[in-house]
Amino acid sequence: MGDILVGTCSWTDRELVGSGWYPRGRRDAEGRLRHYAERFPVVEVDASYYALPGERNSRLWAERTPDGFVFDVKAFSLLTGHPTRGAVMPDGLPADSRDPAVLDEVWARFRAGIAPLREAGRLGSVLFQFPPWLRPGPRAEEFLAQCAERTRGWPVAVEFRHPAWWLDERAEHTRALLAGYGMAAVAVDMNRSLPSSIPPVTPVTSPRLSVVRFHGRSTAWGTGSKEDRFRHAYDDAELVEWVPRLWSLAERVEEVHVLFNNCCGDAAVRGAEAMQRLLGQSPALAEGVTPSVNKRLDG
Numbered sequence: 001m002g003d004i005l006v007g008t009c010s011w012t013d014r015e016l017v018g019s020g021w022y023p024r025g026r027r028d029a030e031g032r033l034r035h036y037a038e039r040f041p042v043v044e045v046d047a048s049y050y051a052l053p054g055e056r057n058s059r060l061w062a063e064r065t066p067d068g069f070v071f072d073v074k075a076f077s078l079l080t081g082h083p084t085r086g087a088v089m090p091d092g093l094p095a096d097s098r099d100p101a102v103l104d105e106v107w108a109r110f111r112a113g114i115a116p117l118r119e120a121g122r123l124g125s126v127l128f129q130f131p132p133w134l135r136p137g138p139r140a141e142e143f144l145a146q147c148a149e150r151t152r153g154w155p156v157a158v159e160f161r162h163p164a165w166w167l168d169e170r171a172e173h174t175r176a177l178l179a180g181y182g183m184a185a186v187a188v189d190m191n192r193s194l195p196s197s198i199p200p201v202t203p204v205t206s207p208r209l210s211v212v213r214f215h216g217r218s219t220a221w222g223t224g225s226k227e228d229r230f231r232h233a234y235d236d237a238e239l240v241e242w243v244p245r246l247w248s249l250a251e252r253v254e255e256v257h258v259l260f261n262n263c264c265g266d267a268a269v270r271g272a273e274a275m276q277r278l279l280g281q282s283p284a285l286a287e288g289v290t291p292s293v294n295k296r297l298d299g
Helices: 029-037 055-063 100-119 138-150 168-181 226-230 236-240 243-250 267-278
Strands: 003-008 042-045 070-074 123-129 156-159 184-190 209-216 255-260
Touching: 003 243, 003 267, 042 255, 055 100, 070 100, 100 123, 123 184, 123 209, 123 255, 138 156, 138 168, 156 209, 168 184, 209 243, 236 267, 243 255, 255 267
Parallel strands: 003 042, 003 255, 042 070, 070 123, 123 156, 156 184, 184 209, 209 255
Antiparallel strands: none
16 A cells, blocks of 8 residues: 655745745745645645756755655646746746757756755656647657656656546547656546546556646636636545545555645645545644654555
8 A cells, every 4th residue: 555645736835825824933935844844745846837946945945854755846837838938047048949959958957956856865756737738649749758758767747738638538548658658647636517627537657656636626727817726625525535536546556646736825735634634644743753644544
């Protein structure tokens, strides 16, 4: 039976910082991370999608968290085919993913930025969240093959945003494709009534890892402001339906990462706390102690 690690998709989100979840005396950069890591064993680094991660920050993150804590790092936008602002490109490089020299340099910078986490054994995965316009087909598969070559030896998780990847007639091919590269498939929970909704499937494509991301169930997914898209507070009834699925995943992989991305106020951390409770886990409140990751009592 693998471990189930529950956390959120950021510990620095402005809405979370402003919600009051962090106590007085723990609201600086170091204090926030230490406070978070006392309660959860995993976190997703969302900022690395918007700007390349730096070696110094990665080293500090490893130093400020207890043994066993891991970071899932979101791939930089240029590497997943998303639009990228020129202002965040290193050394004034153009935000041009078609220029091989630019891509080589950005990949090298990203690799160097996460190296301290890899060296410390704190890199849980690198999340490649592909854009909704990446439809299944030969060009998309070639892009995926290029990413696989660039990330050989890394723990990689893949989230497709176009629903066709996981529709019945395509799902087995997608599963086999990711399994061939050793990439972990990302399952999602979201509003299921929209044309862009991803089916709530839980394919296993890597024996090491499965990832489940809870986006919230807002009907504004894909439209409106960030607050509109992610404004959702999970209740127990919505979460409990996932509990047997998570146990089933844990029976087939070494580790399951359960990450709440409903980043509006403190909704993500409250959802993660509720999921820990439903799984029979309890956070450790002592300084420097990794939260317990309990196994199912009958497992």
